[in-house]
Amino acid sequence: TEGENTKTVHSAYIVSVYVDGSGNMVLVKNPTITNIPKKSSYKPKAIESEGTVDSITTNEINEFLTTFFKLYPTATASELSYYVNDGILKPIGKEYIFQELVNPIHNRKDNQVTVSLTVEYIDQQTKATQVSQFDLVLEKNGSNWKIIE
Secondary structure, eight states: OOTTOOOOOOOEEEEEEEEOTTSOEEEEEEEEEEOOOOOOOOOOOOOOOOSOSOHHHHHHHHHHHHHHHHHGGGOOHHHHTTTBOTTSSOOOOOOEEEEEEEEEEEEEETTEEEEEEEEEEEETTTOOEEEEEEEEEEEEETTEEEEOO
């Protein structure tokens, strides 16, 4: 800046990223300047409960998910295998403190239950609230629930 004059400048860039089957990413083209995009009019459809899961099952699933999401931030791949089919959720290795499940929505689909929810954590390092959204498919095997998708 020259003197005391300052101003805000907005720019937009397109970045091409390749994502492999495992979710790994690499930039395949340098950022290229473009016009500033307008806000989309897209509105996602709100997921609603269809009333297909009884309250006992809902409580069981919420207990399972609370236990799982308390362990998830620091769990190893072998620990996750008790709760999740291979590769569905990868270890994250972070010091997050579980806060709560936010608005879990349960719907039955055949012998499976789909759950859409938000999970709140506190990041130990930054003390910031970490919010993550999940769309999961659970299946009961004997007396235990497992995340299969």
